[in-house]
Amino acid sequence: MTRITPVLLAGGSGTRLWPLSRKSYPKQFAPLLGEESLFQASVRRLSGSAAGPEWALDFDAPVVVTGNDFRFIVAEQMGAVEVDPGAVLIEPEGRNTAPAILAAALHLAARDPEAILLVAPSDHVIPDAAAFHEAVARGLSAVAEGRLVTFGIRPTHAETAYGYLEVPGLPEEAQEPLPLRRFVEKPEAEAAARMLAKGTFLWNAGIFLFAAKDILAAFRAHAPDLLEPVEAAVREARPDLGFLRLAPGPWARTREISVDYAVMEKAANLSVVPYGSAWSDLGGWDAVWRESLPDDAGVVLTGGATAIDCRDTLLRSDSQQLEIVGIGLRNIMAVAMNDAVLVADMSRAQDVRKAVEVLKAKGVPQAGQFPKDHRPWGWFESLVVGPRFQVKRILVHPGAALSLQSHVHRSEHWIVVAGTARVTVGDEVRLVTENESVYIPLGAVHRMENPGKVPMVLIEVQTGAYVGEDDIIRYEDVYART
Incomplete structure (x- = not known):
């Protein structure tokens, strides 16, 4: 059985799926189709062993390359699907796919230069995992010959959002790996239609299979x-909890470039x-519409949505309080x-990124900041913000704890609405249960913990001259945040 190490790239921003996908919480971590996120579906697809009539694969623990802001989201979501990572490499800053893939290859080659890597974005939809595994198995013969393998998707329509791969010919049935004639950049509509009609072009999926020694030779x-x-x-x-932080000094010298x-x-x-089975990179809301299986009228409804004569x-x-x-x-x-x-014509799906740029230029927080701010202990969202006050809803995972901290500019009032909190204020430690509250005076050293087995939810009312997130002095933190 061939052993393969998946390398999942999980650092992108996905602006074409705004407002659900934002810089602070991009699309790979969102449940766009079903209950699981795209990242979790990718982890499941590339875990364990897979066997078919003529092939067998054995996936090693995946290596994940992501950014600092997403490290705890990665850990939490992998834990939820009960998959332990082989390593989580933290990029000091995004430098596109070439440095990320090179870092993963170097990390794995230090242990085994012959290691076989399957590099994949973590935001793709591939419903038929068995068919994908079979395609991976078909690429192994080329890897054994020292070749770099990429996967091309058989196009179903003249798509302008994808790059293309030209091959000499494209038989109907699955076959051994084909030689690549050339890469084609994302085309205009007319060029895409011509390539579709010619029948020798595939969509570039950005998924790769190679031996560590061969990709390192290619970089050299x-x-x-x-x-x-x-x-x-x-x-x-350097190790940091369960992560491996790439050194920021050298990383800053790398140029930003795709592989x-x-x-x-x-x-x-x-x-x-x-690869001829279903695939999508969910590169726009039009793709989400297609992958969500529209009804007979071509309508897709998600969450609190109602359609009349559409x-x-x-x-x-994506709001429990908002019906559309x-x-x-x-x-x-x-x-x-x-x-x-967001309201737009479906044909303008690729222009959503332009809207994000306009919002950024206007200084609108929604351009990049997600309503829920995810932290290693859970998440919070602001419900109301006004002059000298803010109201938040906070969820703390079972067994998790916020840092021991104090504030210079604000006091806080906590009301527990679900579960039980263990609260430290100065030298006093006590349990606060549902419908009970506690007051945190300005400047008091305090901490909140969830000692229970179920999520704890509380409402926090902040009052003071300044209620920004940077008004925190940390004294102790189990997550080693500075």
Whole structure:
């Protein structure tokens, strides 16, 4: 049985799926289709062993490459699907896919230069895991010959949001890996239609299979300037709880570039495995609409949504307090959250990123900040913010604890509405149960913990001259945050 180490890339921002996907909580961690996030579905798909009539795969513990802000989200979501990571590499800052893949390859090659890596984005939808595993197995013969393997999706329509791979021919049935003729950038509509009609072009999935030694040789040949800083970042990496922090100094010297531009478009030893089953990178709300299986009228409803006389329309509410209603809509996508609503023609799905840029230029917080602020102990959301006060809802996971802290500018009043809190205020420690409250005077050293077996929820009322998140002095923290 062939042993493969999955490398999951989980650092993107996914602005085309705003307002659900934002810089502080991108699409890979959101439950876009079903109860699990795209990241969790990717973890499940690339875990354990898989066997077919003529092939067998054995997946090692996955390596995840992500950003500092997402490290605890990664740990929490992997724990929820009961998969332990082999390593979680923390990028000091995003540098695109080439440095991320190189860091993972160097990390694994230090243990075994012959290690086989399956590199995949963590935000793709691949419903048929068995078919994908079979495609991976078909690529192993090329890997054994020292080739770099990429996976091309058989196109179903003239898509302008994807890059393309040209191959010499494309038989109907699955076959051995094909030689790559060329990469094609994201095309205009007319060019995409011509490529679809020609039948020798595949969508570029951005998924790769190779041996660690072979991808390192490719970087040495085609992007040698990346080697020194990334090698130093990996060599000087330091453990932090269950994570491995790449050294920020060397990492800052790496250029920002995709692996396609840095290596793949220059390599002569590239092969393509065609993949014909369902696949999507959910690169826009139109893709979410297609993957959500529209009804006979072409309507998709999610959450508190109601459609009357609508066709080819997506209506989605991700707020328990907000019902969205569409009447007589045609080819419309409307997505509602507590703090932002998107309404657009379905044909303009790729322009959502432009809206995010406009919001950023205006200084609108919703451009990048998610309503729920996820922390290692749980999450909080602001319910009301006004002059000299703020009201939050806070959820603390079982067994989790906030840092021992104090505030310079605000006092707080906590009311427990679910579960039980263990509260420290100065030298006093006591349990606070549902419908009980506690007052935290300005400047008091305090901590909140959940000693129970169920999530604890409380309402926090802050009052003071300043209620920003940076008004925190930490004295102790089980999550080693500074």
